[in-house]
Amino acid sequence: MSDSDIRKLKRKRTTERTKATRFITAINESTGNTPLDDYEHYRGRLQETLDQLVRLNDAIQDLLEDREYTVDVETCEEYTDSAKRALLKANQEIGRRLVSSTANLSVSELTSAQMTARHLVTHSVKLPPIKLEPFSGDVETWARFWEKFESSIDKNPTLSTVNKHVFFRGYLEGEPKMLVDGIAMTASVYEDTKKIRIG
DSSP, rough: OHHHHHHHHHHHHHHHHHHHHHHHHHHHHHTTTTTTHHHHHHHHHHHHHHHHHHOOOOHHHHHHHHHHHHHHHHHHHHHHHHHHHHHHHHHHHHHHHHHHTTTTTTTGGGOOHHHHHHHHHHHHHHSSSSSOBBBOHHHHHHHHHHHHIIIIIITTTTTTTHHHHHHHHHOOOHHHHHHHHHHHHHHGGGGHHHHHHOO
C-alpha cells in the first residue's frame, strides 16, 4: 500500500476521531436533566464510531514502521479509553434510569390508563424474589450463578430484553464487569453480551 493510501486512511480516522470527541463531550456534559433519548442516541453513535476507529487503527498500524507504530498505538489507546469511559457513564445512567423509571411516579397523580401502564412497566422491571449473589469471576461459581440468573431473569417472559441486560450487567463485579463495560446496554446486543466468556 502506498503512502497516499495511508494518508487517506489517516484522514478517515481523523474524521472518526472528531465525531468520537463530539459524542464523548455530549455524554460527559450531560446532567440529570438530559433526556434518556439523548443518552441512548449518543451512546449508540459513539459505539458505532469507536468500532469504526478500531478497524481504521488496525488497518493503519499494519502498515507502520515499528517506531511510528508504538507512538500510534499509544495515541489510539487514549481515544479508546476516553470513549469507553463515556460509554460506561452513559450505560450506567441509562441503567439507573431504567431501573428507577417508575419509582418517582405518584399513584394519586395517575389516571386509570396510566395506572395500567405503570402496572405493566413496574411488573416488567421487578426482580423475582430470589437471592442471587453477584458473579465476580470465580469459574467454580459460574454454573450456579448462571443457573439462578437464567431461571429467574433470562427466561422470565415478563421482563423486557433491555431489563434483562440491565440486570445481567448489575450482577457482574470485578473482571467480568470490566469485560462488558464498553458494550452498549441495549436489547440488540444482550445475546452477544451473554456469549462473552466471563465464566
